[in-house]
Amino acid sequence: MLSLLRRRPGAQEPAAVSPVENPHDSQGDSATLREAVRSISGRASSMGREAAEVRGVIDDTTQSAQRSAEAVLALARRVQEITESQQAIGQVTQESLGAVERARGAVEGVGQEVVAIVSTLRQVADAAGGITQIALQTRLVAFNASVEAKRAGEAGRGFGVVADAVKDLAGKVEASSKQIMSTVAELNARIESLAAEIRAEPGQAAQGAFHRALGEVQAGVARINTAADGSRAICGDLGERMAGIEREIAGTGAALDVAMKRSESFLRVSEQLIETVSQCGIETEDTPYIQAAQHAAAQISQLLENALRTGVATAADLFDEAYQPISGSNPAQHTTRFVGLADRLFPQVQEHALTISPKVVYCIAVDRNGYVATHNQKYCQPQRAGDVVWNTANSRWRRIFNDRTGLASARNERPFLLQTYRRDMGGGNFIIMKEAAAPIVVNGRHWGGLRLAFQF
Incomplete structure (x- = not known):
């Protein structure tokens, strides 16, 4: 009736018993069989319950692994985005460093122009000084001419007027020259101050304020670039680790699939056993x-x-x-x-x-x-x-x-x-x-x- 109740191969056949000699054996065997079938049914039912529990736990674990895989994949995408952003930052910092160098070169060019202007202003100051000396000499000549004109009396009156006019003009020229010299001196001081701000002296620690500012910008950009490089390295390592996690999760998923299939087989055996017991004609629970x-x-x-x-x-x-x-x-x-x-x-x-x-x-x-x-x-x-x-x-x-x-x-x-x-x-x-x-x-x-x- 049931394969589980059949005689094992090679087992010795039991001695035949006459129904006349053992009138109660048939009923006893039937009761024993029913009891055995019910016992098998109960065990199969328990096995089915355990199989269903195991299958459910495997299913939960599989779903959890899938969610973990999705989370790791999403994190990997975010890390990739961060890596790309860091690469963009690195590119921008490199461009910024180039821009700072170009600004430094431009400022040095301006500094050279300022030096040329200072030289020109000095020439102007020297020329104004020369004009002032000439004006002084002219005034002195005009003064002498005026004295001689007065000595000449009425004949030197016209010459005296000219001498006085020349003296006045020389005074004005002297005053203008002095004003030019003062203005040039003030302008020269301001340009010297500007030159000090933008001056770059190779090999000297003390640099102009503008170059110091450029240096600070350059150092800051360099630090950003270094941090971006470090971040890219960290992201790269993290990406490799997550790739390893993805592979492990994939392996776990494959193992869970195998376990699920085996649990399905286990559960089917249990269900088939229960069905077979139910079909034997003996009532079960x-x-x-x-x-x-x-x-x-x-x-x-x-x-x-x-x-x-x-x-x-x-x-x-x-x-x-x-x-x-x-x-x-x-x-x-x-x-x-x-x-x-x-x-x-x-x-x-x-x-x-x-x-x-x-x-x-x-x-x-x-x-x-x-x-x-x-x-x-x-x-x-x-x-x-x-x-x-x-x-x-x-x-x-x-x-x-x-x-x-x-x-x-x-x-x-x-x-x-x-x-x-x-x-x-x-x-x-x-x-x-x-x-x-x-x-x-x-x-x-x-x-x-x-x-x-x-x-x-």
């Missing part, structure tokens, strides 16, 4: 829920066939898979052409199934894609805007559950399917449960499945 799921699936099938027969709905309506998104829903909800029919027909079957046992969590009819037109009444609450955690737990209708368990139940065409899985209740809350599923067939066409979930 899962039998009532399997029978309830099959009975509810038959009722849904009958209701849908009646709707087609009476013209309440068409086959095109019933098998409509053009799901229309409901705007603003989160998690996403959809509508189809058979939602109204489902709202009218399904609750009478689904709500009654909840009364089978306190362990029953939900009973829903889904189409082949895992779409839930209408859920149990307690899970058909209108969504709350911005409250995705509450919506996930309480607004489970009009949604598509196309995860591993959902699609397996929706597309199962065997008499029944028994699965163990972890259900997301929202807000990081999960519960481990079993699910018995039976196919819903409408006029010979597979429509979906009846999902009945119950706790351990």
